[in-house]
Amino acid sequence: MSLDFDLGPAADALRGELRDLIDRHLPAGFLGAFTDDPADLAAAQRFCRTLAERNLLCMAWPPEYGGRGASVWEQTVVREEMWAHHEPRGAQYMGVNWVGPIIMRHGTEEQKRRHLPPIAAGEVIWCQGFSEPEAGSDLASLRTAARRDGDGWVITGQKIWTSYATMAQWCFLLARTSRRERKQQGLTIFLVPMDDPAVEVRPLRTMMGPHHLNEVFFDGLRVGDDAVLGTVDEGWAIVGDVMAFERVGIARYARCERLLALAPVVLGERWETVPAELRGRWVRALTLCRRARLLAYRVVALQDAGRVRPADAAAYRIAVTRLDQDSAEVLMELAAELPAGDDATEYYRAEVADHWRYSQAATVSSGSIEMQRILLSRSMLADK
Amino acid sequence: MNTELGDEAIEFGRQARRAIEAAGGDELLTAAVAEPATREMPAGPLLAGLGAWELSPRTDPDDAEAAAALCRAAGWWALPYPVAERLARPLDLDVDGLSVVAGPAPAAPLAGLELRWAVVDPDGNRSRVVGCGEPGDAFVTRLRLEPLDAAGAADLALALVLPCWTLLGMLDRALELTVAHVRLREQFGRPLAEFQGVQFQLTDAEVDRSGLEMLAKHALWSAVSGRPDAVEDALALRMAALEAAETVLRVCHQLHGAVGFCDETTLSWISRASQPLRRLPLGLSATRDLLTRRLGRRPLSGIYG
Numbered sequence: 001m002s003l004d005f006d007l008g009p010a011a012d013a014l015r016g017e018l019r020d021l022i023d024r025h026l027p028a029g030f031l032g033a034f035t036d037d038p039a040d041l042a043a044a045q046r047f048c049r050t051l052a053e054r055n056l057l058c059m060a061w062p063p064e065y066g067g068r069g070a071s072v073w074e075q076t077v078v079r080e081e082m083w084a085h086h087e088p089r090g091a092q093y094m095g096v097n098w099v100g101p102i103i104m105r106h107g108t109e110e111q112k113r114r115h116l117p118p119i120a121a122g123e124v125i126w127c128q129g130f131s132e133p134e135a136g137s138d139l140a141s142l143r144t145a146a147r148r149d150g151d152g153w154v155i156t157g158q159k160i161w162t163s164y165a166t167m168a169q170w171c172f173l174l175a176r177t178s179r180r181e182r183k184q185q186g187l188t189i190f191l192v193p194m195d196d197p198a199v200e201v202r203p204l205r206t207m208m209g210p211h212h213l214n215e216v217f218f219d220g221l222r223v224g225d226d227a228v229l230g231t232v233d234e235g236w237a238i239v240g241d242v243m244a245f246e247r248v249g250i251a252r253y254a255r256c257e258r259l260l261a262l263a264p265v266v267l268g269e270r271w272e273t274v275p276a277e278l279r280g281r282w283v284r285a286l287t288l289c290r291r292a293r294l295l296a297y298r299v300v301a302l303q304d305a306g307r308v309r310p311a312d313a314a315a316y317r318i319a320v321t322r323l324d325q326d327s328a329e330v331l332m333e334l335a336a337e338l339p340a341g342d343d344a345t346e347y348y349r350a351e352v353a354d355h356w357r358y359s360q361a362a363t364v365s366s367g368s369i370e371m372q373r374i375l376l377s378r379s380m381l382a383d384k
Numbered sequence: 385m386n387t388e389l390g391d392e393a394i395e396f397g398r399q400a401r402r403a404i405e406a407a408g409g410d411e412l413l414t415a416a417v418a419e420p421a422t423r424e425m426p427a428g429p430l431l432a433g434l435g436a437w438e439l440s441p442r443t444d445p446d447d448a449e450a451a452a453a454l455c456r457a458a459g460w461w462a463l464p465y466p467v468a469e470r471l472a473r474p475l476d477l478d479v480d481g482l483s484v485v486a487g488p489a490p491a492a493p494l495a496g497l498e499l500r501w502a503v504v505d506p507d508g509n510r511s512r513v514v515g516c517g518e519p520g521d522a523f524v525t526r527l528r529l530e531p532l533d534a535a536g537a538a539d540l541a542l543a544l545v546l547p548c549w550t551l552l553g554m555l556d557r558a559l560e561l562t563v564a565h566v567r568l569r570e571q572f573g574r575p576l577a578e579f580q581g582v583q584f585q586l587t588d589a590e591v592d593r594s595g596l597e598m599l600a601k602h603a604l605w606s607a608v609s610g611r612p613d614a615v616e617d618a619l620a621l622r623m624a625a626l627e628a629a630e631t632v633l634r635v636c637h638q639l640h641g642a643v644g645f646c647d648e649t650t651l652s653w654i655s656r657a658s659q660p661l662r663r664l665p666l667g668l669s670a671t672r673d674l675l676t677r678r679l680g681r682r683p684l685s686g687i688y689g
Contacts, residue, residue, distance in 0.1 A: 002390030002449060003605040015687075073385055080687055254687060261688035264681040271681055276673075283676045286684045287599075287620045293686065294598035298387045315594045318587065370584075377583035380563055380590055 005294075011073045018056070018081040025050050026088050029347050031354050033090030034164075034211040041167065041211075044090030048122030051089070058096050058120045065104060065112070066120030072304045076297070080254035086354070091164035095119040095126045098245035099172055103191075106230040106238055111191065115170070127194070129159045129173035129216060130239075136161075137371050139174070140183040140236065144218060146175040146190060153177075153228075155190065155221040161365075165201045165214035168194050172242075173218075177233055184236040189229040196221055208357050247313040248299055249366060252320045253292040256327040259348075259355055260286050263334045266348045274337050282334065285327040292320040311379035314372040321362040321369055328352075328359040387601065389449045397453025400434055404461045410650050413657060416464035420496030420519045427465035436467065441608070442475055442542060448608040452549045452600070459553020462657035464523065466493060468546035469501075474539045477502050477532070479512070484543045486665040490527045493660040495519030503529060506665075506674055508537030522660045541607035541614035548600050548618075548625040551661045554654050555593050555632045561651055562586070562636040569641075582639060589635040592628035599624045613685045619675040620684055626668040629658055 025047055033044035051057040060075040061067025070078075082089055089096070100119045103111055118124035135142040144157025155175055165171070171192050178186035194201070198221040204213045230238050260282060264271045271279075295316040302309055335352040338345055363369040388394075404412070407430050416423045431437070434454070441451040451471045458467040469492070470481040480499040483492040486506055494501055494516060501513035510532040517526035563586065566576035576582045603621035607614045633655055637644045644651045666674060683689035 002386050002388060002393070002446075003601050004386040005602050005605050007385055084688075257683070257686055258688045261683040261686075264683075276676070280669075280672045280676050283620075283672060283679060283684070284623065286686070286689075287624055290602070290620065290684055290686055291595040291599055291624060294387070294602055295595060297385060298598060301385065301387045312594070315587075315591050318591050319595055373584050373587040374580075376587045376590060380586055381567060381577045381583070 005297075007073045007077065010071070011077045014074050015077045015081060018078065021047075021050060021054075021056075022081070022085050022088060026085070028343070029350070030086060030088065031350060032086040032209075033088075034209055036210050041090060044088055044092075045122070047088045048090070048092045050122075052120065052122035057089070057092075057122050058100065060096075061100060061104075061120065065100070065116050072300050076248075076251070076300055079248070079251040083251045084254035084258040086255075086351070089122075091125045091127070091167060092119075092122060094128065094164070095124060098242055099126045101245055102172075102238060102242055103229065105241065106189075108226070110226060111229065115191065124170065125164055125168045126170045126172055127162050127165045127168035127214075127216075129162060129171045129175075129192075131161045132158060133160050137368050139239070140187065142174060142176060142187075144173070144175045146177050146188060148177075149222070152222055152224045153190070155192065155218045155223065157218050159216040159218075160214075162201075162214045162216045163212055165194065165216050166203055166211055170194060171199075171216070172229075174235055174239060177235075180233070186233050187235040187239075188232050189235040189238050190223060190227045191229055192218075192221060192223055192227055198222070208361060209354075243367070244308065246366060247303070247308075247310075248296055249317070251293075251296065252324045252362060253289045253296065255355060256323055256331075257286065257289040257293070259331050259352060260289065260327060262348060263331070266345055267334070267337060270337060270339070274334065278330070278333055278337075281330045285323070285330045288319075288323045288326060292316065292323045295319050309379075311376050314376040314379075317367070317372045318369055318376065321372075324355075324359040324362040328356040332356050387598070389453060389601070390446060392446065393449035393453045396434075396450045397457045400454050400457035401460055403430060403434055404457065404463055409461055410653065413462045413464045413653055414647075416496070416523075417653075420523055423464050423496040423523065424498070427463055431465065431467060431470075436471065439471060441471055441546070445608050448542070448604060451546060452604050455546050455549035456553035456556070459550035459555075460557045462554055462557075462654045464657070466497070468550045469494070469543075470499075472539070472543040472546050474502060474504075474510075474536070476535075477510070477512075482539060482543050484540065484665045485527065485529075486670070490529060491524050491664060492527060493523040493525075493664070494527070495523040495525040501527075502532065503527065504536035504539050504543060506540070507534070508540060509534050510536035510539070522657055524660050524664070537615070541603070541618040544615070544618035544622055545600070545603045545607050547661055548596075548603070548621050551625050551629055551658060552593075552596055552600055554658050554661075555589075555596065555628060558632055558636040558651055558654050559586075559589055559593055561649075561654075562589075562639050565644075566639055576639065585635045585639060589632040592624075592631045596621075596625055596628040611685070616675060616678055616684060619671060619678065622666075623668065623671050623675060626662055626671060629662050630668070633658065 033041045058067045059070035132142045146153045146155045173190045173192050177188040180186040198219050200217040202215045206213050299313050331352045335349050439447040439451050441448040455468045469483045472482045479502040483503050485503040504510045511529035513527050514530045515528035569576050599621045603617045606617040
């Protein structure tokens with residue numbers, strides 16, 4: 001038989017190792033790095049270094065850049081276990097998942113030497129300077145401009161919805177460097193420091209909690225040519241590459257499944273008194289988790305075989321973001337069945353509430369569900 | 385990890401689709417509806433010629449994939465023949481096929497065929513079919529049963545999974561027909577395909593269809609490799625298949641407009657032919673209820689179960 005849905009012994013062993021590390025190194029009640037308690041960010045930073053020491057942080061990277069060339073299925077396990085446990089790598093998952101790999105592809109030797117080792121060591125946080133007030137899904141309409149000035153560039157403009165900007169040391173910035181016939185032309189990627197006085201970050205309080213979203217203002221930031229990633233005016237191609245690395249993105253299904261699977265355990269004997277209709281929805285949500293996971297595995301398998309089909313990735317993204325929201329509703333109802341309880345019970349209740357808040361943004365962030373629908377329908381309606 | 389059927393199974397499915405087309409394609413269904421006694425001819429010999437009854441999906445994993453591909457091809461044409469049920473025949477009974485039944489009035493789409501059938505219920509009780517009632521819509525008939533034994537638990541998973549592959553084939557076709565229709569049909573001076581309201585409905589259907597495809601592969605693998613949760617996996621597949629059928633066929637009818645109800649369109653025939661697969665042995669709510677009861681406190685198998 002060709003079909004095989006076992007991830008294999010190496011992936012199973014890795015999953016066990018990661019769960020053990022999470023168990024031993026994260027503080028009780030951990031709900032991610034982005035709370036008002038600085039200890040949570042510190043715990044995430046420590047956890048990244050712990051992963052790095054064990055060669056687990058950048059395991060997908062080639063050995064020459066500090067990785068161990070892990071299989072795509074091992075990478076999948078990392079994505080699943082991290083997201084299922086409230087992403088204990090904090091903001092660093094971006095550096096590992098795509099900033100580093102993109103610099104490997106498009107960076108100069110000097111850029112690789114400068115940026116890759118700190119990412120591999122778990123010591124640096126990156127943010128992504130893409131969205132602007134007037135450029136969300138229509139990203140190429142952005143207005144932040146980089147003007148030639150002698151040997152370097154002067155960058156002026158505003159970014160918004162920038163995750164992790166308050167804690168980031170570097171920004172992966174997209175700016176306009178010239179006006180061309182098509183708006184996708186004339187854009188350039190810059191790797192810019194966030195500690196320059198010409199950069200101002202203003203946090204936005206959101207329902208997802210503090211430190212998630214920010215505005216970033218660039219007021220005449222001066223950078224050299226060495227800040228340009230790839231070719232001037234041809235940054236749009238790199239944006240496409242970033243999207244390719246992000247196709248599978250966050251393994252949202254893993255947290256949904258973990259919390260759903262825990263519900264009968266936390267509810268104990270009360271599970272039997274949960275309305276039958278709600279238990280039916282619980283089963284349905286678990287089935288949707290499996291569906292999203294299998295759709296993700298198909299995309300991963302195709303990518304591994306060098307066959308990238310954006311329509312498959314779009315179908316997966318639609319399925320998994322809707323799952324996030326559907327399962328959040330089921331989980332909130334299940335959590336409402338819980339009596340006041342011990343620490344474990346209250347932690348579960350907090351996890352569910354956190355999951356619900358996050359899930360509200362699932363169909364908006366990292367490419368809205370409408371953009372995924374446009375991508376998918378374009379493929380369905382294309383000439384075959 | 386491998387998320388795709390083997391090349392041989394895919395090729396077998398492709399050849400089956402071509403062979404059914406050459407034998408009449410959509411006309412096979414319209415002819416059989418007009419005269420149920422003609423279900424056997426030419427479908428029976430055609431399938432025999434393809435080697436369908438030489439497949440051993442219960443014992444040979446490669447044959448199981450070929451059987452699934454064949455069911456999907458049969459579903460594409462809404463072939464008026466119980467291919468999945470015949471391929472699900474148990475190893476230890478001298479019968480031609482196996483159907484899953486439930487409820488106080490067991491029924492199955494077996495009318496018009498002179499074959500020897502057994503049935504199995506969700507508890508694994510097996511019976512021999514000793515008589516059929518009058519044929520109803522889509523060849524469904526009440527069954528008269530003679531109890532055999534309670535040894536059918538192991539037969540259940542594959543007998544639930546293969547019909548879902550047939551339904552998947554029907555949804556593949558319905559969606560392809562609809563895509564062709566919206567590209568051609570113009571309103572307000574442009575093709576329907578150019579309206580975002582139309583495009584987004586298509587994506588709803590495709591997400592459910594492609595999700596069903598993955599669950600069908602998973603449940604087939606689970607059944608054939610004898611995993612302990614194979615029946616639960618099959619029921620989860622069936623639940624998703626029934627939801628997908630509702631979404632996909634509703635979208636397809638809506639986007640076809642009135643012409644989709646006319647017998648000149650294939651969608652009208654597929655929509656009706658899908659009914660037995662969607663209602664028997666259990667509909668959506670009853671399937672979900674059965675799965676919920678079987679699982680109890682256990683989650684579906686997965687990364688946390």
